[in-house]
Amino acid sequence: MNAPLARPPFPEALASALSARFGPRFSRGESVRLQHGRDESVHAPEPPDAVVFAESTAEVAEIVRCCAEHRVPVIPYGAGSSVEGHLLAVRGGVSIDLSGMNRVLALHAEDLDATVQAGVTRKQLNEALKGTGLFFPIDPGADASLGGMAATRASGTNAVRYGTMRENVMAMTVVLADGRTIQTGGRAKKSSAGYDLTRLFVGSEGTLGIVTELTVKLYPIPEAMSAAVCTFPSVDAAVSTVIQTIQLGVPVARIELLDALTLTAANRFSKTTLPEQPTLFFEFHGSDSSVAEQAELVQQIAGEHGGENFEWATRAEDRTRLWQARHDAYFACLQMKPGGRAFPTDVCVPISRLAECIHATNEDLRQVSIPIMLFGHVGDGNFHLVVLVDPANAKDMEEAEWINERVVERALAMEGTCTGEHGIGLGKRKFMVREHGADAVEVMRALKRALDPDDLLNPGKILP
Numbered sequence: 001m002n003a004p005l006a007r008p009p010f011p012e013a014l015a016s017a018l019s020a021r022f023g024p025r026f027s028r029g030e031s032v033r034l035q036h037g038r039d040e041s042v043h044a045p046e047p048p049d050a051v052v053f054a055e056s057t058a059e060v061a062e063i064v065r066c067c068a069e070h071r072v073p074v075i076p077y078g079a080g081s082s083v084e085g086h087l088l089a090v091r092g093g094v095s096i097d098l099s100g101m102n103r104v105l106a107l108h109a110e111d112l113d114a115t116v117q118a119g120v121t122r123k124q125l126n127e128a129l130k131g132t133g134l135f136f137p138i139d140p141g142a143d144a145s146l147g148g149m150a151a152t153r154a155s156g157t158n159a160v161r162y163g164t165m166r167e168n169v170m171a172m173t174v175v176l177a178d179g180r181t182i183q184t185g186g187r188a189k190k191s192s193a194g195y196d197l198t199r200l201f202v203g204s205e206g207t208l209g210i211v212t213e214l215t216v217k218l219y220p221i222p223e224a225m226s227a228a229v230c231t232f233p234s235v236d237a238a239v240s241t242v243i244q245t246i247q248l249g250v251p252v253a254r255i256e257l258l259d260a261l262t263l264t265a266a267n268r269f270s271k272t273t274l275p276e277q278p279t280l281f282f283e284f285h286g287s288d289s290s291v292a293e294q295a296e297l298v299q300q301i302a303g304e305h306g307g308e309n310f311e312w313a314t315r316a317e318d319r320t321r322l323w324q325a326r327h328d329a330y331f332a333c334l335q336m337k338p339g340g341r342a343f344p345t346d347v348c349v350p351i352s353r354l355a356e357c358i359h360a361t362n363e364d365l366r367q368v369s370i371p372i373m374l375f376g377h378v379g380d381g382n383f384h385l386v387v388l389v390d391p392a393n394a395k396d397m398e399e400a401e402w403i404n405e406r407v408v409e410r411a412l413a414m415e416g417t418c419t420g421e422h423g424i425g426l427g428k429r430k431f432m433v434r435e436h437g438a439d440a441v442e443v444m445r446a447l448k449r450a451l452d453p454d455d456l457l458n459p460g461k462i463l464p
Contacts, residue, residue, distance in 0.1 A: 007092040010049035014070045018052055018063070018094070025053040036075075036095040039082045042341040042391055042400075043426055048075060048089035053097045057173055057181060057212040060096060064210065065179030067094050073456050076206040078148030079121060083344050084425025086152065086205055090460040098147055101212065104128045113170060113187055115215045118147025125216075134218040137162040140421065141327045147211045152423035153203035157326070160246075160379030161253040161285065162219065164421065169202050173213035177452040187215060200447070205423050206458035208451045222285035225253075226295055227319040230307040231277040235259055235362060235374070237305040238278045239355040242378045244301050246351050250294055255379035256281040256326050262333060262373040262386075269332030270325040275309055280378075281326050283319070326375075330386060333373045337388035340371075343400040347411035348382040348420030357410055358383060364406050368399040382420035409434075429464040 018026045027033070028050045037047030049072075054060045067074045073093030080087065089095060101117035104125060108114065109132045116125060121143045125136045138149060140156035148154075150172070155164035162168070171185035174197075185191070185198035201209055232238040235257070242255050258266065263276045280302070284294040299310055313319045334342055349357045358374070365372050365385075376383030387403060389396035408418045408431055418424075418431040433441050445463055448455070 010092060011070045011072065014066060014072055015050060017066055018050065021062070022052055022059075025055075027051045027053075033095075035080070036077050036087065036097065037089050039080055039085060039087055040342070041083045041085045041425070041427065042343045042389060043085040043088055044391070046088035046090050048095040049092045051077075051095045051097055053100050055100045057175065060098070060210055060212050061175045061179045061181050063094065063096055064175050064177065068178050068454070068456060071454055071456065073459050074210070075458050076147070076151070076210045078119060078145030078151075079143065081142040081144045082148065082152065082423070082425065083342070084152075084419075084422050084427050086423060086425040086458070086461060088426065090426070093456075096210065098145065098210075098212070101147075105213065107132065108187070109134060109218075111187060112218045112220075113215055114218055115171075115213060116146055117213055118150075118211050119145050121145050122149070129218065133221055135221050136168075136216060137219055138165055138168055141330065146214060146216065150202050150211055150214055151205050153421070155377070155380075155382075155421045157254045157256055157283075157323070157377055159377055159382075159421075160255060161251065166199065166202050168217045169198060169214055170217060171215040172198055172201055172211050174201055174209035174211055176209050177454070177457050181212075182209075185215070203423070205425065205461050207448060207461055207463075208457065210457070222253075222291075224288045224291040225283065225285055225314070225316075225319060226291045227281070227283045227313040227322050228295060228299075229274065229279055229281050229309075229311045229322060230299070230302050231275045231279050231309045232302075233277070233306045235278045236355060236359055237307070238280050239358050239378060241280060241298075241302045241305045241307060243351055243355060244305075245298055246379060248297070248301070250297055251286070252282055252294060252298065252379060253285040254281065254283040255377075257374075257376055257378040257383065258326070258329060259374040261336070261371070262329055262375045265332040265336050265373060266325045266329050269335055270328050272321075272325045274325065280307070281322060283323070329373075329375055333371075333386040333388065336371050336373070337390075339390070340388040341391055343387040343389050343397075343404065344422065345385040345387070345404055345407050346376070346382060346420050346422045347407055347416055347418060348380065349411050349414045349416030351381045353414040353416070354378060354381050354383075357414055357416070360410055361385070361407050364403055368403055370396050370399050372403065377420070380420075381416070424462045426461060429462065432462070432464050
C-alpha cells in the first residue's frame with residue numbers, strides 16, 4: 001500500500017505533561033494504542049504513540065496546544081469505522097479520542113436543528129429525538145460519530161432524498177492546529193456573511209482542524225413509510241430501473257442495489273431468505289397517498305425492466321428487517337473470505353452514466369479471481385465494490401489495485417468522482433490530481449499550509 005512516514009521519537013516531556021493533566025485518560029498502553037491505530041480498511045495498523053480521551057472542546061484545545069509546542073501530530077478518533085485509513089497514525093503522535101464527547105447539547109425542534117458534541121452517534125441522536133416527531137436522516141450504515149461523518153462528508157442510504165453531511169451541517173466548533181477554537185456557520189437557514197468555513201471543514205478529514213461540536217439539520221418523521229425489494233434478471237435491468245425512476249422525478253427516499261453475490265453473503269450473515277439475484281431495495285416517505293402512488297409507479301417501471309418478486313413492508317419491524325440486511329452487507333461480504341480484508345471502492349457518477357459504468361465494471365470483474373461484491377446507493381449514482389483480499393497475498397493485492405484503478409479511471413472519465421462518501425484518507429490520495437487537476441490540489445495545499453503550517457493535524461491524509 002502506502003509507505004509509512006518517518007516517526008520521530010515521542011517526547012517524554014509531553015508524555016509527562018499529558019499524564020499529569022489527564023491521569024487515567026492518558027494512555028500509552030499497547031492495546032489502547034493498537035485499537036486507535038486500526039480501522040475497517042485494508043491498510044496495516046499504525047498505532048499512535050499515545051491516546052488521550054477528551055471530554056470537552058477546552059480539553060481538545062489544551063491537548064492540541066501541548067502537542068503543537070512539541071511539534072507532535074494529533075489524530076482525531078471517533079468510532080473507528082472509517083474504511084480509508086483516516087485514523088492511522090502514520091507519523092506517530094497523539095490520538096485524541098472524542099467518543100466521550102457524546103452529549104446532545106441542544107434540541108431546537110421548532111427550528112429543525114440540533115447541536116451535539118462530535119462523539120454523538122447517529123443512533124444516539126435519533127434516540128434523543130424520540131417523541132419530538134423529528135429524525136436525523138444521514139445513515140452511512142455503521143453507527144458512526146457525527147464528528148467523523150462530518151469530517152469525511154459521509155452520506156449513505158438516504159442521500160438520494162436528504163443529501164449528504166455537506167447539506168446537513170449548519171455550524172461547527174473547530175479546534176485549529178495551534179489550539180485556537182473557532183465557530184463556523186450558525187443556526188440561520190441562510191447567510192451571505194464571508195467565506196463558508198463550515199463547508200471548508202466538512203470533508204477535511206481532520207487535516208485542517210478537529211471538529212468538537214456541530215449543529216445539524218433535522219427533518220419531520222414522514223407520515224407514512226413503505227419499503228420494498230424487487231429482483232431483476234440482471235444488474236443492467238436493475239440500474240435501468242433506477243435511472244428511469246430518478247429521471248421521472250419520483251421522490252424516493254432510498255434506492256439500493258445489491259448484486260447476486262452480495263445477496264448470497266447477506267442471506268448467510270443475516271439469516272434472510274432473499275432471492276439471490278440482482279435486487280433493488282426501495283423506501284418511500286410521505287403521506288399515505290403519496291407513498292402508495294410512488295410505490296405503484298416504481299413497481300410499474302421495474303416491471304418494464306423484468307423486475308419481479310416484489311416484497312412490500314409497511315410495518316416498522318418489517319422495514320427494519322429489510323434494511324438491517326442491507327446495512328449488514330459490508331460485514332456479510334467479509335465472511336465470504338474468512339480472514340480476508342475489504343479493499344473498498346465507492347465511485348459516484350452522473351446518474352445518466354450509471355448503467356454504462358456498472359456494466360463495464362462487471363465486465364472487468366470477470367477478469368479477476370478474488371471475490372468481489374457490488375452494491376451501493378445507486379439512487380445518487382454511487383456504488384461500491386467490496387474486493388476481498390489477503391493483504392499478505394501479492395496476487396490478491398495486485399488484482400485489487402487493478403480493479404480499483406479501472407473503476408476510478410472510468411468514473412473520472414464520466415465526470416464522476418473517486419469517492420462518493422468514504423473520503424480520501426490514505427488509499428485514494430493518488431487520484432486527487434487526476435480528479436481535480438494539479439492547480440486545484442495546490443490550492444488545497446495552500447489552505448493546509450495556512451491552517452496547519454507544521455503539518456500536525458492528521459498528517460499523510462488526503463494530499464498526495
